Amino acid sequence: MFDSDMSMKDATAPGAAGATGLPPTQLLARNIDRIQGTHLLLLGVPNDPAVVPLFRSQxxxxxxxxYSAHLLQARQVRDSGAGLTPVFTADYPPPAPRHDVVVAYLQKGKEANDCLLALAGSVVSPGGRVFLVGENSAGIKPYAAKLEERIGPVEFADAARHCVLYEARATETRAAVRLEEWEKRFHVAAGIGGIDVVTLPGVFSHGRLDEGTALLLRHLPTDIQGAVLDFGCGSGVIGATIQSLHPDCQVSLVDSNAFALVAAQRTFGANGLTPHAIRPVDGIDGVGDQKFDLIVSNPPFHQGIGTDYTVVSRFLESCVQHLTDDGVLLMVANRFLPYERMIPKAMPVSLVTEDAKFKVLKGRINRSGRARR
Ligand SMILES: C[S@@+](CC[C@H](N)C(=O)[O-])C[C@H]1O[C@@H](n2cnc3c(N)ncnc32)[C@H](O)[C@@H]1O
Known part of the structure; x- marks a missing residue:
């Protein structure tokens, strides 16, 4: 096993949630009198237990x-009787009537934020207000100009806790966001004739193949069969490559990011492939009792901007339970990540290959005692 403190998120790190929530929510809390609407939208809400209590009367x-934020907040809404409807989606059409107040949380990455503001602009009513909140370290300041462009006149509202809050007033009714206009596509040579990959803003490695994933794809086993799980599928590039090379496999893909799930669906569609399932999970436990012949992953080791081993440590611990008797785990990781030490002893692990930055690891439990591939 591994040092227990590695699974903990550093509570003093920027963005860590204290007793009163994440810093952006704390800034919203001290401005709550001006953030009152009759039909509110909280947009791109992070995994912060302070959000529902703050807005529960609206x-x-x-x-x-x-999805992890969604599960937490859906539970809080149910338990508190708050008047909010929790929704997990990347595709939110303008409701009728549109929202009079939108509170958008800054996301990670320029394109994800451009898309966020376009979405906010498309669902707010003319004369309605859009608040944008985020941390200085996440680069909120340049978004004042973008807010003006996408919504209307902007006012600086407040700054504290290393965060800024802007308020914009919507000048017009804008058309619904069409996610296909935000897609980027690229071609990957792996697979039968290669595959086309569709990505969206906010999806890992948007618009390009990650180098670690590329190394993994070059070292896929040739004899894949049965049930395959692509854990943390992102754009679906790994699962779609396997499905294209081994059409008889039942490939399931899971991720916690709503844009990733749409992208994965579109990657399969773009190549005429049909997945067994594509669905949201918060960690490997979300797959339930299902067992797989192969679990393949480029697993996450970040939440926000900091390193966070919570999801990957649970993934490595639980993999054994989700593999068939002769099942294989195949994963790629940055070389500095100590995954060999985190994989339970019940699953001997070997190095398949490595380059200057990445390593591909293979774990196999071999409960069946059959000869090893
Ligand atoms: C390093 S990326 C790999 C994406 C894709 N497989 C690839 O190789 O391009 C890790 C993925 O894990 C997803 N992820 C993060 N936390 C997760 C969680 N709790 N449960 C499931 N997936 C998660 C992220 O959204 C991201 O798509």
Whole structure:
């Protein structure tokens, strides 16, 4: 096993949630008197337990792109009777009537934020207000100009806790966001004739193949069969490559990011492939009792901007339970990540290959005692 402190997120790191929530929510809390609407939208809400208590007396929609945030907030809404409807989606059409107040949380990455502001602009009513909140370290300041462009006149509202809050007033009704306009596509040579990969803003390695994933794809086993799980599928590039090379496999893909799930669906569609399942999970436990012949992954080791081993440590611990008797785990990781030490002893692990930055690891439990591939 591994040092227990590695699974903990550093509570003093920027963005860590304290007793009163994440810093952006704390800034919203001290401005709550001006953030009152009759049909509120909380947009791109992070995994922060302080959000539902802060807005519980208002009615509207609480939209998260992160399934772990969504599960937490759906539970809090149910338990507290808050007037908010929790929604997990990347595709939110303008409701009728549109929202009079939108509170958007800054996301990670320029394109994800451009898309966030376009979405905010498309669902707010003319004369309605859009608040944008985020941390200085996440680069909120340049977004004042973008807010003006996408929504209308912007006012600086407040700054504290290393965060800024802007308020913009919507000048017009804007058309619905069409996600296909935000897609980027690229071709990957692996697979029968290669595959086309569709990505969206906010999806890992948007618009290009990650170098670690490329190394993994070059070292896929040739004899894959049965049930395959692509854990943390992102754009679906690994699962779609396997499905294209081994059409008889049942490939399931899971991720916690709403844009990733749409992208994975579109990657399969773009190549005329049909997945066994594509669905949201918060960690490997979300797959339930299902067992797989192969679990393949480029697993996450970040939450926000900091390194966080919570998801990957649970993934490595639980993999054994989700593999068939002769099942194989194949994963790629940055070379500095100590995954060999985190994989339970019940699953001997070997190095398949490595380059200057990445390593591909293979774990196999071999409960069947059959000869090893
Ligand atoms: C390093 S990326 C790999 C993406 C894709 N497989 C590739 O190789 O391009 C890790 C993925 O794990 C997903 N992820 C993060 N936390 C997760 C969680 N709790 N449960 C499931 N997936 C998660 C991220 O959204 C991201 O798509």
């Amino acid at each position: 009615s509207g929609v609480l939209l998260s792109f992160d």
